[in-house]
Amino acid sequence: MRARLFVDVTDPWSYVGTTRFERAAATFTIVRGEPVDMALRAFQVDPDATSSGRPLREALAGRHGEHEADEMLAQVSAAARISGIDLNFHDAVEASSFDAWRLLTWAGDVGAAEQRDLAHQLWRAHLLEGADVSDPFVLATRAALVGLDLETAEALLASDEYADQVRLQVEAGRAVNVTQLPTVVIEDRWTLAGVHSQDDYVQALDAVYREWRGEA
Known part of the structure; x- marks a missing residue:
C-alpha cells in the first residue's frame, strides 16, 4: 500500500x-x-515563520498568547x-x-528510507537539540x-532547486484539505488526519487494507 504523509519538520505533532x-x-x-x-510531503505549519533564531516558545506566545502557547507545548510534550x-x-x-x-x-528522489532518516534527523535537531533547521550548515x-x-546537499541549498516542487506539495496538501498534521493519505483514497495512537494506526491500516483488497 502507498501512504503519503503530509508533515512539517518544525512541527512536533508531525x-x-x-x-x-x-x-x-x-x-x-x-x-x-x-x-x-x-x-x-511538505505542508508548512507556518509558511510565514522567520529564521530569526527567536526562542520557539516566545514565537508561539507572540502568535497565540502565553497561556495558549504553554498549553500547546505541554500537550505535545506529554504525547511525545x-x-x-x-x-x-x-x-x-x-x-x-x-x-x-x-x-x-531531493532526499526522497534518492530513496524513501533516506528521506525519512533525514526527516528524523531534522526533527531531532529542531526539537531536541535546539539547532536552527533553516541553517544551510545544519541541513547539509x-x-x-x-x-x-x-x-550535493551544499550545492542544492545554495541554489533554488526543488523550490517549485515544495510549493506543489503544499498545494497538493491544500487540495486534499489538510488541516491537521500529520495527515496520512493512503492510495489517494483514505485519509487519517492528526495524531493517533500506534494501535489506532494499526487498526486503521488493517481496515483500509481489507477495503482496498475487497475483503468482507
Whole structure:
C-alpha cells in the first residue's frame, strides 16, 4: 500500500505522529505481509515563520498568547513522551522549514528510507537539540549523517532547486484539505488526519487494507 504523509519538520505533532505511524506500519507489515510504501510531503505549519533564531516558545506566545502557547507545548510534550520522545522546547528556536523541504524532496528522489532518516534527523535537531533547521550548515551536515552526499546537499541549498516542487506539495496538501498534521493519505483514497495512537494506526491500516483488497 502507498501512504503519503503530509508533515512539517518544525512541527512536533508531525514528529510524534510520523513516529507512531512508522511503527504501526512495521507491525501491520509483519501481520499482513503487505509493505507500506511511505513518503513524506511538505505542508508548512507556518509558511510565514522567520529564521530569526527567536526562542520557539516566545514565537508561539507572540502568535497565540502565553497561556495558549504553554498549553500547546505541554500537550505535545506529554504525547511525545508516550512514544519515547523527550522534546526540548527550552532550546528550540523558530525556523522556516522551506529549505529543509527542498533538501527532503531531493532526499526522497534518492530513496524513501533516506528521506525519512533525514526527516528524523531534522526533527531531532529542531526539537531536541535546539539547532536552527533553516541553517544551510545544519541541513547539509544532517544530510551527510544519513549517508547523502554532502557536496550535493551544499550545492542544492545554495541554489533554488526543488523550490517549485515544495510549493506543489503544499498545494497538493491544500487540495486534499489538510488541516491537521500529520495527515496520512493512503492510495489517494483514505485519509487519517492528526495524531493517533500506534494501535489506532494499526487498526486503521488493517481496515483500509481489507477495503482496498475487497475483503468482507
